[in-house]
Amino acid sequence: MARPRTRRRLAARLRNPQCRNRSHRNHAGSRTVTPTDSKFEVAVLGAGIAGSTLAAILARHEVKVLLIDSGTHPRFAIGESTIPYATSTMHVLAERYRVPELAPLSNFKDTATHVSTMCGQKQNFGFVYHEPDAPPAAEKANQVMVPIWWRTEAHWFRQDIDTYVFNQAVRYGAVPRLNTCISDIGVDPHSGAELRTSSGETFTAEYLVDATGFRSVLAERFGLREVPTRARTHSRSLFTHMIGVEPYDDVAPLRYGQPSRWHDGTLHHVFDGGWLWVIPFDNHDSSKNPLCSVGLTLTGAAALADREAPDKEFADFLRRFPAVAEQFRTAKAVRPWVSTGRLQYSATDTVGDRFCLTAQSAGAVDALFSRGLANSFQTVNALAWRLIAAAREKDWSTERFVGVDAIQQRMFDMHDDLAYSSYVAFRDYDLWNVMIRVWDTFNFYTEAALAHTFSRYQTTGDDELFRTHERLDSGLAAMMRELLATARTTCEAVDRGELTPGDAAATLRAHLEQGRFWPTYMPQGKPDTRYFYTNPDLTTQFMYWTRTEAPQRIREYFA
Ligand SMILES: Cc1cc2nc3c(=O)[nH]c(=O)nc-3n(C[C@H](O)[C@H](O)[C@H](O)COP(=O)(O)OP(=O)(O)OC[C@H]3O[C@@H](n4cnc5c(N)ncnc54)[C@H](O)[C@@H]3O)c2cc1C
Incomplete structure (x- = not known):
């Protein structure tokens, strides 16, 4: 309404x-406006x-x-x-x-x-979980691959x-x-x-x-x-572009066994209280750009705290996370850090x-x-x-x-x-490991719905399809809203101290299972799988499932 x-x-x-000290002379585009x-x-x-x-x-x-x-x-x-x-x-x-x-x-x-x-190329979304002053653990890492046979996202x-x-x-x-x-x-x-x-x-x-x-x-x-x-989110960021950032793959203290190099995608170093992004522009043969975008986003007390100079704040962060620091041994900012206030x-x-x-x-x-x-x-x-x-x-x-x-x-x-x-889930890896599935489910189905509409448009040329799609009044869209609302209310209960992270993880896992968003042969449908990668055959099988055996609201959309 x-x-x-x-x-x-x-x-x-x-x-x-921005305009305060500017001369009144106009340097606008080539055209003189009469x-x-x-x-x-x-x-x-x-x-x-x-x-x-x-x-x-x-x-x-x-x-x-x-x-x-x-x-x-x-x-x-x-x-x-x-x-x-x-x-x-x-x-x-x-x-x-x-x-x-x-x-x-x-x-x-x-x-x-x-x-x-x-x-740069983005062949994966990588998430490596860290605890302060502790070595990272191989079983606390996740990766969602963007399969190269499907597409390559970009930095x-x-x-x-x-x-x-x-x-x-x-x-x-x-x-x-x-x-x-x-x-x-x-x-x-x-x-x-x-x-x-x-x-x-x-x-x-x-x-x-x-x-x-x-x-x-x-x-x-x-x-x-x-x-x-x-x-409800409360966070702030500091970011810059750096030269000399080492690929995490080359300096990590352990082998994770993930399907795609961390450096071939957007790497999120996740910890209780925030996350650090590493977005390489230098990760493809065709790229002539030696830089990486680097940004630290903080929530909780750190988001409210008085701020140090951002370069100092970043250095302090690296001291708490030595495994991450290895990536930045020789890195230098090529432009001044930007330190934001609250992002929301x-x-x-x-x-x-x-x-x-x-x-x-x-x-x-x-x-x-x-x-x-x-x-x-x-x-x-x-x-x-x-x-x-x-x-x-x-x-x-x-x-x-x-x-x-x-x-x-x-x-x-x-x-x-x-x-x-x-951000609530960052407090506990088990909860975060489930929250990643919530995000991936949302991410996948919202894009798949758009792609489905687009492919029907390409066949029919009917613009009304997009107007229907943007209203998001399908059963599938309702499923997505319910999923996110469940995640939010569950995490709010954790925030209020009414639910342990372990119980919250169980609640969300149950919602995902009962919702039958994924058939059990898909990596997202397997509770122990942390690296999500599909091949063309599996994807074809899955797409068939969305039209035949999936829950009604999914079937209706892709029929
Ligand atoms: C820290 C951070 C990280 C982000 N990372 C990602 C990411 O990885 N992926 C992603 O998809 N999105 C990301 N975003 C969001 C992304 O930055 C925005 O979605 C995107 O830049 C929006 O583009 P825009 O053209 O709307 O705004 P902008 O790029 O901000 O452009 C606004 C334009 O308006 C002009 N302008 C401003 N004031 C005036 C004025 N008074 N008069 C005339 N012109 C004016 C500016 O000069 C500028 O050219 C991030 C945002 C933040 C804050």
Whole structure:
């Protein structure tokens, strides 16, 4: 149900810290904007990957788009590890909206060939569990392989990827205004948005999309932030890019026997209180990038504590975990560490009269499980067809967009359930070992559902299939929500001290078994298997199972 909204005129004088010391001279894209160029159908504020992807699609469909950013390209951006849902959605965007230039971003090989030689491959999600001042144990490690015969995910060197997508938006006709600071903004429910730049130019647009990310102009200036956030997850991060990071495979004090090299994927060093990501860009023959993205995310008391300088905090962390430290013996940061405040924020409304926030502007949960890009592209997918139709029909009524709010709020809550439950599970390996199965089950079925819809679309060309899919009202989607809700309530009981981690693990294991998400021959269906890898034959057998013997709600979806 859409929330009731008041119709209002929003206006504010903006104080963007990025703009404060900037000269009023405009360094925007090559095009000089004349007064007749100042009227647009859609203004996209924020030319990051979400804003640029949306602008490319809209411009491709002859919507008159303005794409404004206070910064420029190329520039550093975080959010580097892709997941199948993100890249599959990118593939959907490329075909559904006929923007073939987006297709190379749907798999590592094409990205490396057509977009950038600075990205890494992601052939697995690796999780190695650590206890402070104790050697790691071989039986406390998990890996979910992305089978090479199926696909290869990527470690995006974002400055290249974002520049590429931005350039495509401009190529299709979006009018770029980089290095452009907005000093005043007005949104009128009847006439749309008016944007004034600090250099004195004025732009109008029928509709305003705020893709400015965590400093969302509209959310923060017009009071859309939920205070306090409803997120249960509470964490903060420090991150940088490093050179000289040793592959964990080469320095680990023991052999784990996992199917894929840790360094060929995104490695999560997990411990009670947080996790460390290692995202190599240097892990493929085609890569010319010697760097790794490294980030430490902390929860609990450490998330609240006064912070030391991030390099010192990282060094302290390494002292507590000597096995992890081996990876960083010769590593050096090549750019200053970024130390964030609390990562979580949310919005009461992500859609209003004549405006919409994209996913990262609306809210964020955590880097854990790399869901940010997936959420961003899902929002773009839901927003693009609505905006194209609104521009064609000259009808920008809010009712057309409320579905986007429902999608974004749901994405936020599901990610929060996953991240919150995982942080609780980090306290005890047995619980974490089950929580990984919860995440993998969710991860697998949500992507499989999208892939199924996409394949039917490719056969029929029926766009309605995507509109049905985005409503997430299938029995399968309900199963996923129930699974995450069970994980959350179980972990909340652990948090309150009402349940031991062992009992919580048993509860979740029972839910997975009773739900029959997996046949027993699949690795996820075997309680003792910690490395999930399937071959094509097993996968074919499994896909047949989803149509024949699986529980009804799974069968119905894939029939
Ligand atoms: C620590 C961390 C780790 C993450 N790791 C992952 C990961 O591994 N995988 C994953 O999928 N996601 C990850 N994410 C999420 C990911 O970063 C986001 O999903 C993604 O970057 C969102 O892209 P965007 O274009 O919406 O926002 P951004 O990339 O933030 O782009 C926003 C743009 O708006 C511009 N802007 C800002 N303010 C203004 C203004 N006032 N006026 C004009 N322009 C403005 C900025 O210059 C920028 O270009 C991570 C997030 C964090 C915080």
